[in-house]
Amino acid sequence: MASQTSGTPKSTAGAPDPVAAARAAAPGGGETVRVDSWIWSVRLVKTRAAGAAACKGGHVKVNGASAKPAHALRVGDEVRLRQPGLHERVVVVKRLLRKRVGAPVAVEAYVDNSPPPPPREVVAPVGMRDRGTGRPTKRDRRELERLRGIFGQGPDSGGE
Numbered sequence: 001m002a003s004q005t006s007g008t009p010k011s012t013a014g015a016p017d018p019v020a021a022a023r024a025a026a027p028g029g030g031e032t033v034r035v036d037s038w039i040w041s042v043r044l045v046k047t048r049a050a051g052a053a054a055c056k057g058g059h060v061k062v063n064g065a066s067a068k069p070a071h072a073l074r075v076g077d078e079v080r081l082r083q084p085g086l087h088e089r090v091v092v093v094k095r096l097l098r099k100r101v102g103a104p105v106a107v108e109a110y111v112d113n114s115p116p117p118p119p120r121e122v123v124a125p126v127g128m129r130d131r132g133t134g135r136p137t138k139r140d141r142r143e144l145e146r147l148r149g150i151f152g153q154g155p156d157s158g159g160e
Contacts, residue, residue, distance in 0.1 A: 032072035033096045035062060035079065041097040042106040044081055044089060054081065078113075090114045 033041075036051035039060065045051040052069040054060050060067045061080040073079070073093060081089045091110040100106075136144065 031096070032074055033098055034069060035060060035067050035071040035073045036069035037098060038073050038093070038096065039079065039081060041100045042091075042109045043100070043103060044091070045083075054083075059083075079110075087114065087117050 036048060036055050039045050039054070040048040040051045045054060051060075055067055055069040055071070058066050059082040062071055062073065062077050064078075064080075067079075073096065075093050075096060077093045079089075079091050079093065081091075083089065090113045092113060093110055095109040097106070097109055101109075
């Protein structure tokens with residue numbers, strides 16, 4: 001019975017305060033932060049190396065100009081980040097962070113002015129058969145060809 005714990009609840013005793021973590025991650029008064037470090041700390045990229053690579057590749061612009069990874073970022077700057085396969089993120093810096101913080105705290109460090117993503121194109125269903133249904137019959141084949149728009153093409157089209 002020597003291994004019993006005291007009456008304090010476990011969930012609040014060792015949990016760090018997210019606001020305190022953000023204050024600890026912020027630089028001192030009047031300092032700046034590298035742009036590659038900031039976009040990593042606010043979770044716009046997964047790794048700091050990916051942030052530096054995005055800067056080197058010309059995918060990051062600060063106030064309309066291409067930014068190198070060591071570009072000094074200040075509060076109020078507009079950061080544009082083009083992400084592969086996604087749309088462009090446009091954020092305005094509200095708070096400078098040096099270290100990566102939790103997602104709820106990271107969202108408070110910027111104002112997201114990104115345009116909404118373009119609407120997805122409606123894709124017509126492709127004629128697909130379920131696995132294990134066996135070989136298609138002649139009727140099934142003709143329905144698939146009609147769906148795919150192949151009808152009337154090829155040497156056997158019957159147009160003498």
